[in-house]
Amino acid sequence: MKLPPFTVHRPGSIADASRLLTDLGDDAAAYCGGTELLLAMKLGLASYEHLVDLKRVDGLRGITADGGAVRIGAAATHHEIETSAAVRARYPEMPAMISRVANLRVRSVGTLGGNLCFADPHSDPASFLMAVGATLVCQQGGTIRRVPAGGFLTGLYETALNPGELLVSVDLPARPDRTGISHLRMKLTERPVVTVTAQITRADRGEVSRARLIVGSVASVPFAADAAAAALAGATPADIDARVEACAGQAAAACAPRPDGDCSVDYVRHLVFVHSRQALLEAFAAAGAA
Numbered sequence: 001m002k003l004p005p006f007t008v009h010r011p012g013s014i015a016d017a018s019r020l021l022t023d024l025g026d027d028a029a030a031y032c033g034g035t036e037l038l039l040a041m042k043l044g045l046a047s048y049e050h051l052v053d054l055k056r057v058d059g060l061r062g063i064t065a066d067g068g069a070v071r072i073g074a075a076a077t078h079h080e081i082e083t084s085a086a087v088r089a090r091y092p093e094m095p096a097m098i099s100r101v102a103n104l105r106v107r108s109v110g111t112l113g114g115n116l117c118f119a120d121p122h123s124d125p126a127s128f129l130m131a132v133g134a135t136l137v138c139q140q141g142g143t144i145r146r147v148p149a150g151g152f153l154t155g156l157y158e159t160a161l162n163p164g165e166l167l168v169s170v171d172l173p174a175r176p177d178r179t180g181i182s183h184l185r186m187k188l189t190e191r192p193v194v195t196v197t198a199q200i201t202r203a204d205r206g207e208v209s210r211a212r213l214i215v216g217s218v219a220s221v222p223f224a225a226d227a228a229a230a231a232l233a234g235a236t237p238a239d240i241d242a243r244v245e246a247c248a249g250q251a252a253a254a255c256a257p258r259p260d261g262d263c264s265v266d267y268v269r270h271l272v273f274v275h276s277r278q279a280l281l282e283a284f285a286a287a288g289a290a
Helices: 012-025 037-042 077-082 085-090 093-098 102-111 112-118 124-133 226-229 240-254 263-290
Strands: 007-009 029-030 050-053 063-064 067-072 135-140 145-150 154-155 167-172 177-189 193-200 208-216
Touching: 012 029, 012 050, 029 063, 029 263, 037 050, 050 263, 067 085, 067 208, 077 093, 077 102, 077 112, 085 093, 093 124, 093 167, 093 177, 112 124, 112 167, 124 167, 124 177, 124 193, 124 208, 193 263, 208 226, 208 240, 226 240, 240 263
Parallel strands: 007 050, 029 050
Antiparallel strands: 063 067, 067 167, 135 145, 135 167, 177 193, 193 208
16 A cells, blocks of 8 residues: 655754644644654554654764663664664663564664654553663753653553654663563554563662563553552562562553453453563562662
């Protein structure tokens, strides 16, 4: 199927891109890699008379480190993240997660910002960024807004971006000492049906001091199983198995899978339980080795 006709605009700055998107309104969409947007247009699922190409916009690219923190430009490709020394040194789990996104062709041109802004519910990066406490930096003209990763996705293919506002960067905080992270996923086709990210920090004596568990790809937006993960506080190597079993069970019961025809709700909940249990145990072990 051929793409419908459209006009491409190539702004050189965030201010110009923001102005274009504001002026053109609902008739325009921003893109960088275009791996998801152009496919949706080709399939007739979306239609825009104007596309705003962000590839040449200053300030959207690059990956930089400041101490233990990392800034990833929204226009950084998956491949750039996958091969970044700065990311590998601070969050090696992220390149490992990114390396399983789609396929090599998509990772070579697709961008982290595009993935987040398209807001496909079957996404690996969203749950990972929520678990590690990332902040998404958004800008409209000269106004900058910082949005926690957990508040950026608001619904099915919907985000917290205001009209004319751009996602500029994704900021990962300095990683706490003795912190382990595990990201697991299962897919039946190219897109995952469940993604789970666990982050656990252990105190000096080895007990859990903080835990996070994020379940993605089963509902319209990732689910933060905060109540379940909080019950792990104080868990030790002696009781971690039983505590994790209970936590995974609570997360599976509390999530609300969205029927999509591929799996039954009960089966999705079973997948959430299995992957949550494994991710939490892996994160606990990694925290002890950190």
